[in-house]
Amino acid sequence: MSTQLLSQLIKKEFLLEFRQKSTLAGILVYIVATVFISVLCFQGKMDKITWNALFWVIFAFIAVSVSSKSFMQETKGKGLYNYLYYHPQHFILSKIIYNMLLMAVLSLLTFFFYSWFVGSVVKDMGMFLLSLLFSSTAFSGVLSLMSAIASKAGNNMSLMAILSFPVLLPLLLVSIKLSKYAIDDLGWAVSYKYLMVLIMLNIVVVALATLLFNYLWKE
């Protein structure tokens, strides 16, 4: 029963997204434009460290702008409806899972365009993709909760950035480190520590978000 409700909610998120194709298309244009601007700024010449850093900066900004809208459409009436029909944990989990899936796809797309325009320096592709996957899930977890907070505090876009960037930083640094190891092909023996931290952060973030959302939910 409960998983059914959850899957219903996730389905709803997808339906809403695909019904309004303009937002999805907007995100795609945003990705391509951001990558293109960075390529032009650097004239395609960058060393490994710059490549890595620039990629994660682009990634962070895309994640923030994608996830920040996840609670923005929740109007007061809709909120009341959801409050009556759904469990808060299902609600936040559906948002998180939806954002995770979306971010995973979008981060792959970003990586694709980035390595197409700039050229890829990654040697250990498996490790890099793993770090990309787990960072995008952890980012979505954090940002879903931050978006909920920002929406309760009056849907302020700058507030969203102020709240989420400091909290995202530990995550971002772990991701940068892990992907740097993947770029240098240092192997699992060195990298597994960071991968474990990243997975642990995922668990902590999702658990905290589901736990704390109960209290945001009540009006």
Next chain:
Amino acid sequence: MLKWWKISSVILILYSIVWGLLNNVPRLDILNETIRNVYYHVPIWFAMLFQMGLSVVYAIKQLAKNDLQSDLISNQAAQTGLFFALPGLLTGCMWAKFTWLTWWTFKDPKLNGVAIAVLIYLAYFILRSSIEDEQKKARIAAVYNIFAFVMMFVFIMILPRITDSLHPGNGGNAKFAQYDMDSNLRTVFYPAVIGWILLSLWIFDVKKRLAILTHKQNEE
């Protein structure tokens, strides 16, 4: 009213400042006499972390009881903690200038962690000020407080343990225990920690009472 713990806080801090400069310390390369900073810098950080921990405890209390007062107290603890970040940073910078030859370096996860902690708490205050309704403010601020503290904890306590840190005791640098944090160091360090934490409690106590009174006055 002067309670025993307020008096002992003053005595302990004075003792740690005076005896910290006079007593014998192990002579170590690079650190030399700057090892005495362990009496000032480290206890101040402990006091800051203590206050931030207190702030989280009251945030949890606020969510459990929803009584508004815990939220006021949580806010005051966060302010006190942020206040202690300042002397902690100053003593740290001075020490870094003499041992690492720079005031600030971005290569050290603990330094970054502190910068992030300051940013997080500034964001917390901005969040508080952007919500009008008191009940709502209390709840949302508590949620952010708890979440941010956990992330900060990961950043300050866990990451430096697995990455290379320039700090003693992290990432290949010898621990104080290995520098023989000898009985000489301990006799000043532990009293200093207790003293600074008591001082932070004192400041917090005054701020807390003032905030509660102001709140009551505003309600009337």
